[in-house]
Structures are given as structure tokens and as C-alpha cells.
Amino acid sequence: MSIAQEVECLRKIPMFANVEISKLKLLAFTSERVTYKPGEVLFHQDEMGTCAFIILSGEAEVEVRTPAGPLAVATLGASEIVGEIAILCDVPRTATVRALSELDALCVPKDHFLQMIADFPQMALEIMRALAHRLDKTTGRLREVLSGQGV
Amino acid sequence: MESSIYRFIVRHSARQQVVLTGMTLASFPFLYASLDLPKRIVNEAIAGKKVPETYFGLHLDQTDYLFVLSGLFLALVVINGWFKYVINTYKGRLGERMLRRLRYELYVRVLRFPLPRFRKMSPGEIIPMITAEVEPLGGFIGDAIAVPVFQGGTLLVYIAFIFIQDPVLGAAAVSLYPLQGWLIPRLQRKVNQLGKQRVRAMRQISDRVGETVSGIQEVHTHDAASWHLADLSHRLGDVYDIRFQIYQRKFFVKFLNNFINQLTPFFFYSIGGYLVIRGQLSFGALVAVLAAYKDLAAPWKELLDWYQQKEDNRIKYEQVVEQFHVPELLDERLLTADEDMPLKGTLAFRNVTFGEDGGARALEAVSCDIPLDSHTAVVGTGSGRDELAQLAARVLLPSAGQIRLGERDYATLPDSVTGRHAAYVGASPYLFSASLHDNLIYGLRHRPLRPPEKRDENPGEMAERHQRRLMESQLSGNATYDLRADWIDYAAAGCDGPEDLKRRILQILTLVHLDEDVYAMGLTRTVDPDRRxxxxxxxxxxxxxxxxxxxxxxxxxxxxxxxxxxxxxxxxxxxxxxxxxxxxxxxxxxxxxxxxxxxxxxxxxxxxxxxxxxxxxxxxxxxxxxxxxxxxxxxxxxxxxxxxxxxxxxxxxxxxxxxxxxxxxxxxxxxxxxxxxxxxxxxxxxxxxxxxxxxxxxxxxxxxxxxxxxxxxxxxxxxxxxxxxxxxxxxxxxxxxxxxxxxxxxxxxxxxxxxxxxxxxxxxxxxxxxxxLDHPVGVAGSRLSAAQRQKAALARALLKRPDLLVLSEATSGLDGASQNRVHSAILEEMRGRGLVWVLHRASFASAFDRVIVLKDGRVAEQGRFEELNKPGTLLHELMAAE
Structure with a gap:
């Protein structure tokens, strides 16, 4: 897959929808393209993060540690971004992400990512939207789980 | 060291100076003959005025006579040239040997400086003194005696000649010499003072340049480049001013000299001429005297030039040497003695005080015992901990009081004892610009132990060359140790040869946790397949x-x-x-x-x-x-x-x-x-x-x-x-x-x-x-990280198996995990031998046999850890504060 195809993939991501093509090309060119085998881990929970991942193809699973053992909380597919929380607010990874199938991802280093956000306010807005959406979903699940326990 | 250049010259080259003067005097008749011969060729042979009947028993006509004299002339040219060649070579060699001796002695002095001296004297000052400042002395030493003897002798001969011709005119010819002899040194004195100032100013400049290089980070961090540039410009301006004054005075001296020299002919022409006109002096006598006076001017000028040169070099010598006349210079025996004995027993500090003259005392009346078969921790507050460590390793000497090792005064033990059997590692150890391997075995090279391996293609020639080098070293009073010999003391490392030493080095690298680093260095290095x-x-x-x-x-x-x-x-x-x-x-x-x-x-x-x-x-x-x-x-x-x-x-x-x-x-x-x-x-x-x-x-x-x-x-x-x-x-x-x-x-x-x-x-x-291990560590180890430097220094100290290992913040650059590992490995390695460790955390002291607690340079308490670890002690207080 060449840069041109990667750019196509990036454009499908809502947060990049309004970013100039040449900037996306720059993002792709300066990011490392990484391939994972099924079962390989993109990053572990509690590590410090150095980059965010944009999935180009394949599927990955997000799992968190719970007292009852690992719990899968989401599955991610192409054109989704993962691992951005750790680099946005300098906290350790909040979950472990594992490839479910053969997976291609762009690994965007932290400083490039932050630079892009600073350069394109539109992107910041889209990130906020994505995060808020995710928070809403998580809250919903929490409510479900709590009511399931009968509290 | 000799305080004046002439004492230095006479002491180390009296014989050569006599030979040189003898050769110079021997050359004189030939020189004179070669000046005289052309006149005879022109007047006698060519003009044919005085062709002798026989010349050395040979019958000659005018043409033959011309060719004989011309042949003689050619022979004299060759002889004079040969004399010049031999004398100059001799002078050059003498000067170079003396210069080598001087530099060597200065370097020996640097090695003998008491350590606190280096806080006042920077490399920027020392280096130019040993290298550039003494350089002109080499050229002068060959001229020091021969020139005044030769030129003075010539002058005396001419003066005598004039006096014989006419005592009055003779007196007239030399009448102004006393004036010049009185005036010139007085004028010269001011020039000398300026010369001294100039040397001092140049030293400060080189000191500043050295400081800029060492502190380049600070210069950039604080935007101080302009200030440094202004400072340097100001100092260069000072040098310019001094130089300009020197020029003015020097050339004024020359001008005055020339003027006085021409004053004498003025008297000859006016007074002598007047006497000839009045018939009181013959015309021929005046011409002869004038001619002789012309000859007089040359040696006189040479003598004056020599005098200026001598003054110049005298000052240079004195200015360098006075910097190396340091009180409390270490006894030379400490460096040269080859006594070897293990350190055993107890180091007993008795009222030991250490402090720089005038400065605050880091240690005050310290009395304590350091057994050399067990481990001692040094903890405390305030000054003196590192000084105590350096005194224990005999890197420093006490300012007052005594450290005794059995019957001996620890301060009088030569380096060959303390340097082989004690080791000190501080927080920022120095590595030399060589391979890591060479740095590790640095502590094993005390004397050449085995002759160099013969692997040269032409051993005979090499041996001859080596012999010549050795003789030259002796003639210059230099060290005669062979640098190419095998200096490594395998036995000191507990090894029986190179292979065993390799094994031991690997062990030590693992011990200090440096093996991974060296492995990574090795992977990225190239190897010459022909050599390995x-x-x-x-x-x-x-x-x-x-x-x-x-x-x-x-x-x-x-x-x-x-x-x-x-x-x-x-x-x-x-x-x-x-x-x-x-x-x-x-x-x-x-x-x-x-x-x-x-x-x-x-x-x-x-x-x-x-x-x-x-x-x-x-x-x-x-x-x-x-x-x-x-x-x-x-x-x-x-x-x-x-x-x-x-x-x-x-x-x-x-x-x-x-x-x-x-x-x-x-x-x-x-x-x-x-x-x-x-x-x-x-x-x-x-x-x-x-x-x-x-x-x-x-x-x-x-x-x-x-x-x-x-x-x-x-x-x-x-x-x-x-x-x-x-x-x-x-x-x-x-x-x-x-x-x-x-x-x-x-x-x-x-x-x-x-x-x-x-x-x-x-x-x-x-x-x-x-x-x-072949990885070059760079200037002062700069290609290694601070932690790697510390580990390398620990390895260097451990490799020589010291009887006493003294550590002061020696692992401060290591991360927590490797610090713990290295600490316990060192304690284990030094079991049964002396270990003094300045700890920054008092609680670590529990692993040691004895604890010395310092407070502001005095021993507050000492004893076994268990004895001291109770409420009310300073140790307890220190540990509670952690």
C-alpha cells in the first residue's frame, strides 16, 4: 500500500475529514507503517504511550484488566484511531489493544499528532466529538453493568 | 630546579658549552684567513706586487701563485662551511636536548604538585608554559656561552690592534662603550618588565580560551558569548598595548645604539682628520684605525643583540620556572620509588586536619581507625566526607596530624605502594582518551615488566634505533622506560597471562554491570579480518x-x-x-x-x-x-x-x-x-x-x-x-x-x-x-554515558584487586536497580579486604562492619552499626531523616 492509499484511508476518518490532502500526506509520510500478526499487541495497559495508531486494515480488540480477569470492551476496524488518550493527556495506556487479524496500522508519534491538532482546530473539534461519543457509550455500558448487578 | 637559566645551562651542559666554545675559537683562524686571503690574491698575485720566489719550497711564477692562492681560498671556504655546519648541528642538538630536559622536568613537577594546587592553576596556563613558552630557549642555549666568548674575544683582539696602532685613538674608539654598557641595560630593564607583563597576559588569554572550551554549554545556555568576546578582545587589546610599547622601546634602544656607534667615527673623522691636517697623526695610521673600527662594529653589534636575546630568554625561563616552584611539592621519591608491599593492618587517623591554606578546613582534628580487612561506611552531614575518603586513599595528604599504617607514616609511602594497593573512585572519575580496554588495565601498568615482543621485520635495526633513543633519553635526563614493553602486571590482577586477564575483565564487567553496554558496543564495531x-x-x-x-x-x-x-x-x-x-x-x-x-x-x-x-x-x-x-x-x-x-x-x-x-x-x-x-x-x-x-x-x-x-x-x-x-x-x-x-x-x-x-x-x-572493549571512550570518556564512566572506573579499580578500595559517590550515576546490584557485588568482591565507602544514604551503612559519622568535618561518632543505631545518636537521626 502506498502513501496515496493511506491518505484515502485517513480521509475516511471523521477527525481528518476537513484536513488538506497535503497535510494528510505529510502525516502518512512521517508516520511509521506497522504490520501486526493476529494476537500481537499494539500496546499494553499501563505502559506510557509514545504514539497513536490509525488502523488501515484488519481488526483489533480493546481489553481492560478487571479483578475478574481481562475484559474485552470494544473491537476496532479500519479507519479507526486508537491510543490517542495516552498521548493527549500524558497518562499511561488505559487499555491493552491486540490485533485480531492481520493488521496494518499507521503509528503517529506523539509530537506530530499534537502538532497537527495545534495546526488544525477542526481536528481538535473532531477529536472532542469522538471522545465525547466514546464517553457516552462507556457511561451507557457502566449503567447497564451496574443495573445488571442490581445496585 | 635551577632558578636562573645560566645555572640550568652550566649544571646540565658545562662540558658541551666548553666543546662548543672550543670549536668556535678553533674556527676563528680559518675565518680570519679567509677574510685576509682575497686581499693577498688581489694585491700580490693579480697585481703582481709581491710574488714570492718560493712558496713552501716550490718555485712559482705569478700565474701558479694565483692558482695556489685561489685553491687555498676554495679550501678555506669548504673548511669554514664545514665548521659552521658542525657547530650549528652541535648547537641545535644541545639546545634540543636541554629543551627536552627542561620540559621533562616541568612535567615531572606537574606530577609532583600537591593536588589542591590544581584548583589554582588551570591546564590553560600549564600547557603553554611547557610547550610554547620555553620553545625559544632551545635556540638560545647553544649561543649562551659561545657567542659572548667568540664575539667578545674578537672585539678584544680588534681593540688591542687599535691600541697598538695608536693608544689615543684606541681610547677614542672605545670611549663610548662605558656609556653604552651603562645605558642599554637600563633601557632594557623596562622592556624586560613589559615582556613579563606580556607573558602573564598571554597566559590569562590561554586560560580564558581553556575555560571557554570547558564551559561552552554555559556560554550558550546564558547567552554569554558577547561577554566572552568582549573579554577576549579586551585582553588582546592589553597584549597589543604591551607589544606596542615593547616595540617602541626596543627600536629606540636600537636607534640609540646605532647613533652612539656612529658617534665614534664622527670623532675619528673630525678629531683624527684635524690631527692629520695639523701633522700630529700620520695619514696611514688614521686609515688603519678607521678600517679597524669598521671591523669593531660588527662584533659589538652582535654582542648587543646577544644581550637583548639573553635578557629575553632569562625572563622567559624565570617566569616559567617560578610557576613551578610550588611549596609542599610532593617528594620525588613518592613517584619514583619501586617499593612494593601490601596494605595490611589498620589506617589510624590521628588528629588529621585538612584544609587549603587560608580556606575553611574541611576536616578538623579527625581521629579514627580504618581496619584494612573489613568494611567501613562514612556518613554524615556537612563537609569532609570526600576529603576523608581521599586521605584514606592517599590521594590527598593531611595538612596537619598523621595517618599511620602500623609503623609507617601513610603520607610517606610511595605511589608504588598506595597506587597499587589502594584505589579511589569518586563521583566523576576521569577516563583517558584511549580504548575502554586500555582504560580498564590503566591500573595495572606501573613499570615495564617484560621486553617488547619481537615482531619487527628487522630486529637488528630496531634494536639499534631503540639503543639510540635510550641514549638520547639519558642525555636529556628523561625517563628511560620502554613504552613498547609489556607493562601489564598480570599478577596484580590475579592472572597468569593475557588470556587469563581477558577472562578476569569479563568477570569484572559483569560485576559492575557494564557487560551489556560493552556487548552493545561490540555489536556495532568493525573488525579487521586480517588481524582477527x-x-x-x-x-x-x-x-x-x-x-x-x-x-x-x-x-x-x-x-x-x-x-x-x-x-x-x-x-x-x-x-x-x-x-x-x-x-x-x-x-x-x-x-x-x-x-x-x-x-x-x-x-x-x-x-x-x-x-x-x-x-x-x-x-x-x-x-x-x-x-x-x-x-x-x-x-x-x-x-x-x-x-x-x-x-x-x-x-x-x-x-x-x-x-x-x-x-x-x-x-x-x-x-x-x-x-x-x-x-x-x-x-x-x-x-x-x-x-x-x-x-x-x-x-x-x-x-x-x-x-x-x-x-x-x-x-x-x-x-x-x-x-x-x-x-x-x-x-x-x-x-x-x-x-x-x-x-x-x-x-x-x-x-x-x-x-x-x-x-x-x-x-x-x-x-x-x-x-x-576496543571502543574508544573519547576525550575524557565523553563517548560514554556518565553511568558507563562510573562503571568503567569501578571496573578499573577492582581489576587491580586493591587491599583498600575507597568509594565516594562512585555509583551516583547508576539507576536504582543496577545501583543495588553493583553495591552488593562490590561488598561481596571486597569481602575480607579494606573498603571505605562514603554513603549518601545512612541506612545503607547497616551492611558495613564499622561506621564513621562525620559532622561538619569532625568525627561525631564511630563504631559498629548496631552500637550506633540507637535513639540519640547522629546516625539514628540521619536515618530517621531519610
């Missing part, structure tokens, strides 16, 4: 084993191996074309596009246009991606093929070729485009420019490149050959024989692990570490 065929052979074995490992497809996808018949996607186009490692500048990646041979190869396989088009596309992409970034953005350095400064040039080239086509470009523009594709790595850059067709053409180019390579370029590239060791590539690259694949998750750590496993399996690890 064993290493090369084993690396090739590892390459073969690696190939088998990589046959596993799961691991194989991490490394793309070099295959002569296949294009390497994870290597740059340049590497693919060369299919080897460039040696020297000729085939470096950046130089390829300008290399005529490479261009010929591309042309031959029909790639020139392809490269030009690819270059155009790369340039287009780079301009598109990077043109919007501000200058100095890190992406330029890390990702762009084109620097910020070059962007406009490429934009112009792109615009031109878009309008007029690639063919219309000027040759240098074409070269700039051609340079870009060489850097493409298809797997990394993903620009989609490499097609299978181009790859096939590049493979053909690779073949042509190797096949047509001219003989003179043969040494500029080391080809990748699956069956041969590549001398230009690192050990790691030789084992992998391929490129890490881009885009594989954690490929570096995975391959590193595979490599480590393989190296361990083949027992190659020790060999790699051994190669890593």
Missing part, C-alpha cells in the same frame, strides 16, 4: 546460524537478507546499487549522483532517464509535503530529502522542467534531481516509485557496477558476499547480513533478542564483548 581472523570466522559461523534461524517464516519476516540476485526492498537504492558498504568518501550515498563511474553504470543499463524522472517525482512530493513547514522544523532533518534552504532551488528546477521538459535542464540541475532517488527505501518511503522493471534494471546495474569496477576504486567498496566477512560493516550487520524490515512491530527489540540468543548459543558473547 578468528573473530571473522566465528562471525561467519553466526551468519550461517542466523540464516537457519531466519528460515522460520515467523522470524524471517523481520529481516530481509542480502541476496545478490534479488532487490532489497528495505535498503536504499544506493545500497542496492553498490551491494556493499562504502569505504572512504568515494561511494558515500550523498556522493553517488556526482560520481562519474556510477553515472556511467546507470547510463549503460539505461537507467539515467528513469532516475531523472524518479528524482523529479521525489522532488515534487518533497516540495508538496514540506514547503509549508517553518525553517528549522525537525521534519526536515528527520524525513525530508531536501533541506529547507534547498527548497527554492528545487522549486525552480521543478518549474523549469514542467515548462521545458527534463531534457532542458542544465547539467548541475540534472545532478541535483539524480541525487534524490538514491536515498529511496521502497519499504519505508512508500512513494510507489519503484516498479519491478526498475528493480530489474537496478539489479543489472548492480552486476555491471561490480564487473566493470576499475582497479583504483576496488578498495572504495566492500561488497556483500554471503560467504565472506565484510570488513567495513559492523559485527551485527555481518551476522544479520540483511536489513531490518520496516513496518514490523518492535522489529528492533525482536531482532536484538534473536541475535542475543544466537550469540549466547554459539558462545560468541565473550568475543563480541572483547571487540567492544
Amino acid at each position: 581472523p578468528d573473530v571473522a570466522a566465528r562471525v561467519l559461523e553466526a551468519r550461517e546460524a542466523m540464516r537457519t534461524v531466519l528460515d522460520n517464516p515467523d522470524l524471517g519476516r523481520l529481516v530481509e537478507r542480502f541476496d545478490p540476485a534479488r532487490y532489497t526492498l528495505n535498503a536504499s537504492v544506493a545500497e542496492n546499487l553498490l551491494f556493499g558498504t562504502p569505504v572512504g568518501p568515494v561511494f558515500q550515498p550523498d556522493a553517488l549522483a556526482a560520481n562519474p563511474y556510477v553515472l556511467r553504470v546507470l547510463d549503460k543499463v539505461g537507467l539515467t532517464d528513469t532516475f531523472l524522472e524518479a528524482g523529479y517525482k521525489v522532488a515534487e512530493t518533497m516540495v508538496e509535503l514540506f514547503a509549508g513547514l517553518p525553517p528549522g522544523h525537525e521534519f526536515f532533518e528527520r524525513f525530508s530529502f531536501i533541506g529547507f534552504a534547498e527548497l527554492p532551488d528545487y522549486q525552480a528546477i521543478l518549474a523549469r522542467s514542467a515548462k521545458e521538459g527534463l531534457r532542458a535542464l542544465k547539467p548541475e540541475e540534472r545532478a541535483r534531481l539524480m541525487a534524490l532517488p538514491f536515498r529511496l527505501i521502497p519499504a519505508r518511503h512508500r512513494l510507489g516509485l519503484m516498479t519491478p522493471k526498475i528493480e530489474a534494471q537496478l539489479l543489472e546495474a548492480r552486476r555491471v557496477f561490480a564487473a566493470d569496477l576499475p582497479a583504483d576504486l576496488r578498495d572504495s567498496v566492500a561488497f556483500f558476499d554471503p560467504a565472506a566477512y565484510n570488513a567495513a560493516a559492523s559485527i551485527q550487520d555481518n551476522i544479520l547480513f540483511g536489513k531490518l524490515v520496516y513496518g514490523q512491530a518492535q522489529v528492533h527489540s525482536k531482532v536484538g533478542r534473536i541475535l542475543a540468543e544466537l550469540v549466547d548459543r554459539l558462545h560468541l558473547r565473550d568475543t563480541v564483548i572483547e571487540v567492544g
